[in-house]
Amino acid sequence: MxxxxxxxxxxxxxxxxxxxxxxxxxxxxxxxxxxxxxxxxxxxxxxxxxxxxxxxxxxxxxxxxxxxxxxxxxxxxxxxxxxxxxxxxxxxxxxxxxxxxxxxxxxxxxxxxxxxxxxxxxxxxxxxxxxxxxxxxxxxxxxxxxxxxxxxxxxxxxxxxxxxxxxxxxxxxxxxxxxxxxxxxxxxxxxxxxxxxxxxxxxxxxxxxxxxxxxxxxxxFPVKTKKIRQKKVQLIALVIQNDQGAYLLQQRPEQGLLGGLTTLPLVALDDLDLAEQTKPQAIQAYFAANYDLALTQVQDLKLKPVVHVFTHLHWTIHLFAAKLGDPQADVAYFPGYFVPKAQLGNQAQATLQKKLLKRANLSKK
DNA sequence: CATACGTGGAC
DNA sequence: TGTCCAAGTAT
Missing domain, CATH: 1.10.340.30 (Hypothetical protein; domain 2)
Structure with missing residues (x-):
């Protein structure tokens, strides 16, 4: 011109x-x-x-x-x-x-x-x-x-x-x-x-x-060559209630995915040692080894898995429930805390967490 | 330079 | 269901 x-x-x-x-x-x-x-x-x-x-x-x-x-x-x-x-x-x-x-x-x-x-x-x-x-x-x-x-x-x-x-x-x-x-x-x-x-x-x-x-x-136009691939990951989200009826939330690290937000405790299946059919035992072992936390009655809730897609990740999340082995157990080594059901919405919730709570029927209303 | 980082909507 | 896109930046 x-x-x-x-x-x-x-x-x-x-x-x-x-x-x-x-x-x-x-x-x-x-x-x-x-x-x-x-x-x-x-x-x-x-x-x-x-x-x-x-x-x-x-x-x-x-x-x-x-x-x-x-x-x-x-x-x-x-x-x-x-x-x-x-x-x-x-x-x-x-x-x-x-x-x-x-x-x-x-x-x-x-x-x-x-x-x-x-x-x-x-x-x-x-x-x-x-x-x-x-x-x-x-x-x-x-x-x-x-x-x-x-x-x-x-x-x-x-x-x-x-x-x-x-x-x-x-x-x-x-x-x-x-x-x-x-x-x-x-x-x-x-x-x-x-x-x-x-x-x-x-x-x-x-x-x-x-x-x-x-x-x-x-x-x-524009010319764009690069394509993004989503890595597929299978996870387990845990619904863990204490004897007051409060639910355990996991606080995510400040840096990284969903940094600083809380979700139900999540475990990637990659992080579990045992085979598929022994998942409850594997989760138990994982929490004992990583958080010094004894879980009992770990069981698959058999709900439809929550699917959540990030830019670079495709998560499929299976919901499990568990109880504390010792109701008085402290969770000092676990990065998180118990929250009463009515207050679950008080913390900042990623869309992922809202999906998990809804699927587990823990949302308000 | 490549990769991590959310979500909702269009097709 | 899968794929790509939408006012990008930090590392």
């Missing part, structure tokens, strides 16, 4: 945005705190899913000071069900970091924003352009789709170099004024018109500039 074409392209695109932009709660002002929070919530997550979480979160924690001081239990409760829980933990760390090292003010350039935990190249570009009008691209999945098609650019977006590559391609197309609106226009176009399957090219405001449209090759 010539400089003149680029100017016309920008004007056309921004005019379309002005007329068609979505009314989203984080677009009502350019408060960097709200822009930041929305961008983190939106990482790998759709707008419709984020909306109620954003509402609750901002109501409970309206600014950096509140977020920095929130206790972890409340933080996770606000995030429960949204997934990628390290995002929540990193938000709090970042708030503390901003208060301690930045006087409570966000740095105003993408380059500096990337030094904040949880802010990568995309989010840095989004905050810098939207909240501070820095002329930088925000290269996310929408940008890959829109610009790979616009430019018929076959760079493989599976490669880690892709982000830098497309940033370089996009930079000359960015308007000096309203770079944030331009980036948000890309997102709205990508979610409504320039969609993965069946893009609505006839409604596209920048169709005239789109190289792939001219050759009918829209669906060949």
């Amino acid at each position: 010539t400089p003149k074409d680029i100017t016309a392209f920008q004007t056309t695109f921004l005019t379309w945005y002005d007329a068609n932009k979505r009314d989203l709660p984080w677009r009502r002002n350019h408060d960097p705190y709200l822009v930041w929070l929305s961008e983190v919530m939106l990482q790998q997550t759709q707008v419709q899913t984020v909306l109620p979480y954003f509402q609750r979160f901002t109501q409970a924690l309206p600014n950096l000071t509140a977020l920095a001081a929130v206790d972890d239990a409340q933080l996770l409760k606000l995030w429960e069900g949204l997934g990628y829980y390290s995002r929540a933990r990193n938000l709090k760390k970042a708030a503390q970091q901003l208060l301690a090292d930045y006087d409570g003010h966000f740095p105003q350039t993408a380059s500096e924003l990337e030094n904040i935990i949880g802010i990568g190249p995309y989010t840095a570009g989004a905050i810098a352009s939207i909240a501070f009008e820095e002329v930088v691209p925000a290269v996310d999945g929408n940008a890959y789709r829109v610009f790979s098609r616009l430019l018929a650019d076959d760079f493989d977006i599976s490669q880690s170099k892709a982000r830098a590559h497309f940033a370089q391609e996009i930079q000359p197309l960015l308007p000096k004024k309203r770079p944030g609106d331009f980036n948000q226009a890309v997102m709205d176009l990508g979610s409504s018109i320039c969609t993965t399957k069946d893009p609505a090219c006839l409604l596209c405001p920048i169709q005239a500039y789109c190289t792939s449209y001219q050759t009918g090759s829209q669906l060949d």
